[in-house]
Amino acid sequence: MPLSSPGLPRRAVLAGAAATAALSTLSGCGSGSGSSGSSSGTLTAGFDNEPVTLDPALSAAISSDRNVLNLFFDALLRQRPDGTFEPALATKWDAGDSSVTFTLRQGVKFHDGTAFDAEAVVFNLRRVMDPATHSTKAAALAGVASVEAPDAKTVKITLKSADPLLLTHLAHEAGMIASPAALKKHGADFGRRPVGTGPFTFAQWRSKVQLTAERNDAYWAKAADGSSLPKLDKVVLRFVTEAKVLRAELSTGGVQLVRALPPEEYKQLGDDERIVIKDGGVRRAYYVALNVTKGPFKDAKVRAAFARAVDRRAVGKAAAGDEYDIAPSFATSSDWFYDGSVAPLPHDPAKARDALKQAGLRGEVPITLVARRRAPDPTIAELLQSQLTEAGFAPKAEVLEFQTQLDRMARRDFDAALLVIDIPRLDPSLAFDPYFTSDGPNNWSGLSDHVLDALLKDAAGTADRPTRKRAYAKAQRRIIDNNYWIFLHQAKSPLVHSSRLKGVQLDIDGQWRLAEAHLGS
Numbered sequence: 001m002p003l004s005s006p007g008l009p010r011r012a013v014l015a016g017a018a019a020t021a022a023l024s025t026l027s028g029c030g031s032g033s034g035s036s037g038s039s040s041g042t043l044t045a046g047f048d049n050e051p052v053t054l055d056p057a058l059s060a061a062i063s064s065d066r067n068v069l070n071l072f073f074d075a076l077l078r079q080r081p082d083g084t085f086e087p088a089l090a091t092k093w094d095a096g097d098s099s100v101t102f103t104l105r106q107g108v109k110f111h112d113g114t115a116f117d118a119e120a121v122v123f124n125l126r127r128v129m130d131p132a133t134h135s136t137k138a139a140a141l142a143g144v145a146s147v148e149a150p151d152a153k154t155v156k157i158t159l160k161s162a163d164p165l166l167l168t169h170l171a172h173e174a175g176m177i178a179s180p181a182a183l184k185k186h187g188a189d190f191g192r193r194p195v196g197t198g199p200f201t202f203a204q205w206r207s208k209v210q211l212t213a214e215r216n217d218a219y220w221a222k223a224a225d226g227s228s229l230p231k232l233d234k235v236v237l238r239f240v241t242e243a244k245v246l247r248a249e250l251s252t253g254g255v256q257l258v259r260a261l262p263p264e265e266y267k268q269l270g271d272d273e274r275i276v277i278k279d280g281g282v283r284r285a286y287y288v289a290l291n292v293t294k295g296p297f298k299d300a301k302v303r304a305a306f307a308r309a310v311d312r313r314a315v316g317k318a319a320a321g322d323e324y325d326i327a328p329s330f331a332t333s334s335d336w337f338y339d340g341s342v343a344p345l346p347h348d349p350a351k352a353r354d355a356l357k358q359a360g361l362r363g364e365v366p367i368t369l370v371a372r373r374r375a376p377d378p379t380i381a382e383l384l385q386s387q388l389t390e391a392g393f394a395p396k397a398e399v400l401e402f403q404t405q406l407d408r409m410a411r412r413d414f415d416a417a418l419l420v421i422d423i424p425r426l427d428p429s430l431a432f433d434p435y436f437t438s439d440g441p442n443n444w445s446g447l448s449d450h451v452l453d454a455l456l457k458d459a460a461g462t463a464d465r466p467t468r469k470r471a472y473a474k475a476q477r478r479i480i481d482n483n484y485w486i487f488l489h490q491a492k493s494p495l496v497h498s499s500r501l502k503g504v505q506l507d508i509d510g511q512w513r514l515a516e517a518h519l520g521s
Contacts, residue, residue, distance in 0.1 A: 053191030
């Protein structure tokens, strides 16, 4: 089975790699800066999700952490929105059925001054693969048999079997390369002291206040015009969970960029010429994960009652006005794996009550719903409480700080959990596998569904798009038929920033790249 970008023939992928590998510099895709190589001050960004760790191998908050990781780390390659690849720390690669060989960029240094070379890559990839690391990215490299360094500029990855998604995984966190010397020096503290090869170096992290990154004067990449990158002197991420505060700070110039604003906030900025609001197709997909390991939701009948209790359009309207879409899962209506025939149970409180009776439950059924203290999550939780009460549940909503919520979910100390992820992602495996495979790092529900595991494995095991689409349709149908999760709405999530800020580039799922960013007058 050939290694390729999903849905692209191997020849096309390798041709793209060969063409871009000839470049001696990497210029980003997206809007260019158009400025000189001189740096341009400090960018202050409002950030609603403080990371738990800045160790790429251990990162779990997929929808937000990469915004920060992209400051400090480079991966072996990057993936464009069309699915093709371009060089990063690797300048070229030769992909076959049983192995991939990377030729590495020369002269690159880690932020601590140590050399980036093949041994560093081998160290990082083996670390992700090592069960002792407990890496959240281990599944991405599950198809790798061995990683070797024939010489200082070459890395050979031998596969257990053909893995059509390996390059995609290596373009994300699994392929981000950290300094082995810093990993050894700092050990468990590395996540608070990140050292990579990226455009910015770590300066300071004040918990619940802000994180500061400074310009990497030795950064290897250049802009399209040959000028030095990055263009900013400093990036300050201010941790602000209150959406109203973020909107006010943006309108007054306290911050120039925000990670995300709910529609009720960004719509208030629509007439402000100092603010840019650009819908790039990113959506915030809200969902409720049900704990199937214990409590009432071990019973499929009770999960069905929950599904029938929820009026998804009413939730979307309350949380996002008219700035939302309805879709059956993480698939957006424009995704190639979208299947309109997959549909959740319709809203029907009476049938929800009947389902509870069929499960042998009498009276109000107590459940605990955990949600994050960040708009619009408390609003959604309050509306869900009302809808669930009407259907025969006795819900108790607990609004928590983000890390507390994640800790509770990891311990499965909840019945239902409200969360959100950013979509689309460049490959559906990056959306479904972490959450719905039995060993997925974000398997909040505690699923152990071997049929679903097999469907997702089949979907990721081939480059043939029609085959993958059928497998993902079956996987989505199984998730919804079993009501493991209740997918709510997909709120629009435009890029919102000061008109002074130029050159922000985005990954396909909306994560920032700030090497080309600069501030004008």
